[in-house]
Amino acid sequence: MNDMTFRGSSIHIRNLTRKFGDRAVLQDISLDIPPGQFVSLIGKSGSGKTTLLRALAELDDGVDGDGIIEAPDNRSVLFQDSRLLPWETVIENITIGLRTSDSVAHGTRALADVGLAGRENAWPNMLSGGEQQRVALARSLVREPELLLADEPFGALDALTRIRMHGLLIELIERHRPTVLLVTHDVDEALVLADRVLVMSEGRIAVDQKVDLPRPRKKSDQRFERLREELLVALGVVETA
Amino acid sequence: MPITARLRKSEAGPRSPSLGEVAELWMQSPIGDAVPQITSLVGHYPDISEKPAATARNRRTRRALTPGKLGPLGLLFGPAVVLAIWQLSSSLGWLSPRLLASPITALEVGYELFRSGDLTGHLLTSATRAYLGLGIGVVAGLVLALISGLTRTGEASIDGLVQIKRAIPTLALIPLAILWLGIGEFMKIAIIATSVLVPVYINTHAALRSIDIRYVELARTVGLSHWEFVRRIALPGALPGFFTGLRLAVTTCWTALVVLEQINTTKGIGYLMSRARDYGQTEIIVVGLVIYAILGLASDGIVRLWERRSLSYRKVIGT
Numbered sequence: 001m002n003d004m005t006f007r008g009s010s011i012h013i014r015n016l017t018r019k020f021g022d023r024a025v026l027q028d029i030s031l032d033i034p035p036g037q038f039v040s041l042i043g044k045s046g047s048g049k050t051t052l053l054r055a056l057a058e059l060d061d062g063v064d065g066d067g068i069i070e071a072p073d074n075r076s077v078l079f080q081d082s083r084l085l086p087w088e089t090v091i092e093n094i095t096i097g098l099r100t101s102d103s104v105a106h107g108t109r110a111l112a113d114v115g116l117a118g119r120e121n122a123w124p125n126m127l128s129g130g131e132q133q134r135v136a137l138a139r140s141l142v143r144e145p146e147l148l149l150a151d152e153p154f155g156a157l158d159a160l161t162r163i164r165m166h167g168l169l170i171e172l173i174e175r176h177r178p179t180v181l182l183v184t185h186d187v188d189e190a191l192v193l194a195d196r197v198l199v200m201s202e203g204r205i206a207v208d209q210k211v212d213l214p215r216p217r218k219k220s221d222q223r224f225e226r227l228r229e230e231l232l233v234a235l236g237v238v239e240t241a
Numbered sequence: 242m243p244i245t246a247r248l249r250k251s252e253a254g255p256r257s258p259s260l261g262e263v264a265e266l267w268m269q270s271p272i273g274d275a276v277p278q279i280t281s282l283v284g285h286y287p288d289i290s291e292k293p294a295a296t297a298r299n300r301r302t303r304r305a306l307t308p309g310k311l312g313p314l315g316l317l318f319g320p321a322v323v324l325a326i327w328q329l330s331s332s333l334g335w336l337s338p339r340l341l342a343s344p345i346t347a348l349e350v351g352y353e354l355f356r357s358g359d360l361t362g363h364l365l366t367s368a369t370r371a372y373l374g375l376g377i378g379v380v381a382g383l384v385l386a387l388i389s390g391l392t393r394t395g396e397a398s399i400d401g402l403v404q405i406k407r408a409i410p411t412l413a414l415i416p417l418a419i420l421w422l423g424i425g426e427f428m429k430i431a432i433i434a435t436s437v438l439v440p441v442y443i444n445t446h447a448a449l450r451s452i453d454i455r456y457v458e459l460a461r462t463v464g465l466s467h468w469e470f471v472r473r474i475a476l477p478g479a480l481p482g483f484f485t486g487l488r489l490a491v492t493t494c495w496t497a498l499v500v501l502e503q504i505n506t507t508k509g510i511g512y513l514m515s516r517a518r519d520y521g522q523t524e525i526i527v528v529g530l531v532i533y534a535i536l537g538l539a540s541d542g543i544v545r546l547w548e549r550r551s552l553s554y555r556k557v558i559g560t
Contacts, residue, residue: 059458077462083455087477087554096473097463123554143463 008036008179009072009146011056016067018051018060025051026065027203033196035146038173038180040190043200044235049183050151052200056181057149072179075147076140080155082132084124084139091120094139103142110142111135113172130161134168141172148173150182154189166192170215187231191224192217199234207234342524351528364532366508367498370426371536374433375494379487381434382441389442390449390479391471403442411436411497415504424505429498436497440489448482449475481555484548491540495533 011033018026025048033039041049054060056069057077084093094107111117114134124132133153140148154162170193173180184190190197191211199207209231213223232238324344330336331343338346354360385403388395411432422428452475460470502511510529517525 057462059461075462079455079459081455083459085456085459085474085477087480087552088473097460097465097469125554139463 008177009074010035010070011072011147011179011181012068012070013056014068016052016055016065016069018048018055018063018065020063025203026055029067029203029205031198031205033179033181035179036177038193038195039182040194040197041181041183041200042185042187042190042197042231042235045185047200048203049200053149053151053181053183056147072146074143074145075149076143076145078136078140078148078150078153080152082124082129082136084132084135086124089121089123090116090127090135093124093135094142096139098142106142107138110138113141114138114168130157130165133157133165137165137169137172141176144176145178148178148180150180152183152185155185162189169193187228187235188219190231191227192219197227197231199231201234201236207231338523339521340523342527344527347524347527347531350524351531354525354528360513360528363508363510363513367502367510368536370429370501370509371433371494371498374430374497375437375490377430378434378437378494379441379490382438382486382490383445383483385438386442386445386449386479386483387471390446391475400446403439406435407439407443412500415500419504429501429504429506432501433494433497437490437494440493441483441486444482444486444489445479446482448479452478480551484544484552488541488544488548491544492537495537495540499533 011031013029013031016026016029016031017024029052041052043049051060051063055063055065056071057075059077084090085096088096090111091104091107094110095103098106100106108117108120111120114137116131116134116138119127119131124135127135133156136153154165157165166189180194182190182193191213194211197207197209197211198205199209207230209227211227213221213227217224219225219228229238327336327341328344331338331341331346336343342350351360385399389399389403390396414435415432418428418432422431456474456478457470460474465473498509499511499514502509503515506512510532514526514529517523517529
């Protein structure tokens with residue numbers, strides 16, 4: 001936490017629509033995210049949250065749609081699977097696409113940051129699922145992104161590993177301060193991590209909820225429980241608050 | 242979590258889980274998240290490490306789904322049995338030497354041929370033809386597969402032609418090849434190269450085409466250039482396919498050679514064998530067959546070794 005400069009950039013979305021055939025997956029979405037804000041995007045499956053993230057990542061060519069997105073080019077994506085190249089070592093995976101001469105030194109530091117110092121020359125297949133996802137996190141952060149897009153990055157991990165990953169993510173985000181958009185289906189995860197939670201429903205942003213709880217957040221905190229209740233109602237999981 | 246579920250079930254009953262059950266639970270669970278639960282089990286139940294027999298038995302039944310590892314000599318069992326039956330039939334006179342010479346006779350003749358230096362000359366000539374053709378064919382197949390797999394123009398111009406070539410038996414090309422290229426070494430090597438090209442092309446091309454779209458997405462998000470994508474994702478991704486093609490190719494090159502060495506030549510293993518056929522020398526035919534078998538197996542072994550080294554990042558059953 002020695003470096004508190006805000007690296008994040010703001011994001012502006014205006015009248016964004018995306019269609020798969022006749023089905024409108026995103027319906028006229030407008031959204032502003034200030035620099036350095038951590039936004040969680042939750043919603044039922046099919047609500048359009050991943051489509052919105054992929055639009056921001058520019059991974060949706062061939063998809064019909066309209067609208068304006070103003071987002072930094074310097075962004076990285078954290079996928080649900082670690083998406084490491086099995087034929088490259090850990091350090092090669094982290095530094096892929098970096099063109100500076102000191103990329104290996106940066107990569108080594110990023111690897112130490114995620115608690116895997118010394119595993120530079122391991123093959124991804126030799127690592128556990130949680131370790132692979134930590135390498136993927138190092139690969140994202142070594143680029144010093146202004147925008148980090150994460151698509152259910154902890155969805156495939158077991159509960160214990162997930163808690164550890166949350167702590168690690170918060171620590172690294174506080175150090176690098178990128179703007180973050182995290183897609184998740186886990187309300188608790190959204191509330192533990194984010195400054196702001198958006199609930200998507202049928203291609204629209206149905207709820208825009210600020211989360212100004214002090215960190216580290218406790219799930220037993222009354223305000224935490226109240227927010228969770230509200231979000232679960234918004235998701236249609238619980239009948240009344 | 243299977244552990245807690247099974248634990249509760251057995252707690253409800255009067256008996257503790259058997260040692261076998263505990264060992265099984267332990268082996269089912271990934272070590273990482275099982276450790277805290279195991280320590281709590283140890284408190285309730287006898288320590289399983291005191292009874293190595295139970296653990297060992299369980300481990301054996303777990304493994305039975307995939308075959309155990311075969312020793313380096315294990316693969317020789319089948320051939321050894323055939324060899325023994327063959328020699329026995331010859332020695333007992335059931336098998337006439339006019340139809341098939343006995344393994345021992347063939348061995349003696351082979352040794353004689355080798356000592357006189359005759360065999361070495363034939364072998365060198367054959368090997369030169371086969372491996373020159375192989376080298377040229379593999380490079381050509383690889384280059385064509387890359388052009389065709391990575392560019393649309395390449396696929397449009399090359400793929401159809403190779404598929405047509407694939408449908409035509411190599412041997413059917415020999416008459417034309419003789420008219421165009423003559424009956425010398427050049428024609429022989431060209432025929433071997435074109436027949437080797439096909440399996441290398443087909444397998445490499447198929448592997449290139451089936452590269453996971455997820456890696457393409459990754460390449461875009463980390464901003465790889467076209468050339469970096471080819472070098473770091475397309476080529477390594479296609480490597481397993483290339484090796485499959487290469488393993489087919491090393492045997493194909495010898496297959497093509499046998500036929501080619503019956504055309505205008507006085508050197509080579511194929512020539513040696515066709516002359517032996519004219520004189521009814523089955524022992525020399527057997528020598529030739531054995532040499533082909535050894536060369537085929539050795540080439541395949543070398544390719545497999547190379548493959549295992551290049552693809553060492555993979556954990557695959559059977560390697």
